[in-house]
Amino acid sequence: MKRIKHSFAMGVIYGLGISIFFSLISGTGHYYPLSPESTMGHWYLSHVNEAFTMLISVVIWGSIGILFDQVNRIFEETDWSITRMTVIHFVVSYVGFVPLAILAGWFPLQLGAFFTFTFIFVLIYIVIWVYHYKQSQKIVDEINQSITHQAD
Structure with missing residues (x-):
């Protein structure tokens, strides 16, 4: 439980740092915990208040932290080859991360944005x-x- 709390907290810290960075470079002078141009950003900002949007973002960032901490346990399996561990780690990370990234409003639900996200990942x-x-x-x-x- 301690490990999960720690990974949740680390996810929140990283998510907050990234959101502050992107808010600063956006040049609008406003802080957004997610991209207001993303599909989820539009939805959150038009259907829930800013405080609840922030709460949603914190939960998603924490979930991302837990995801990446837990998938690293794959490398603790010593009977597997490094190739097998890497492929399984990559697939589980990607499949778990994509829906969280969408919910986090990190990119719009458009094919080009999805491919760009995948390339960067x-x-x-x-x-x-x-x-x-x-x-x-x-x-x-x-x-x-x-x-x-x-x-x-």
């Missing part, structure tokens, strides 16, 4: 995966080097 996923792979490889190399020196 894949690009970020690859960058993060390569970084973690390199870090893991460095640790393995250090362990192997340590074992080699102990054997000598």
Whole structure:
């Protein structure tokens, strides 16, 4: 339960930071927890008040934090190959994240926006995966080097 609370809080912190960043660069001088041009942004801002829109956003951001924390447990399965873990992690992350991103109002429900979102998701996923792979490889190399020196 502690891990879920922590991942929820981290999701909220990241979501809030991202929403502040995009509100600042929008140049309107207003804060929006989600894009007012997105499909969900239009719906939320026309059907519920700003405080409830913020509450919805906080719950979604927290859910995103929980999602990404929980899918990382896939890499704790030691009987699987790294390829299998990566493919399953990617699919579960993407399938779980897309509806949350739509509800978070991060892009309009348009095919072009969906493809752009998917491209950005894949690009970020690859960058993060390569970084973690390199870090893991460095640790393995250090362990192997340590074992080699102990054997000598």
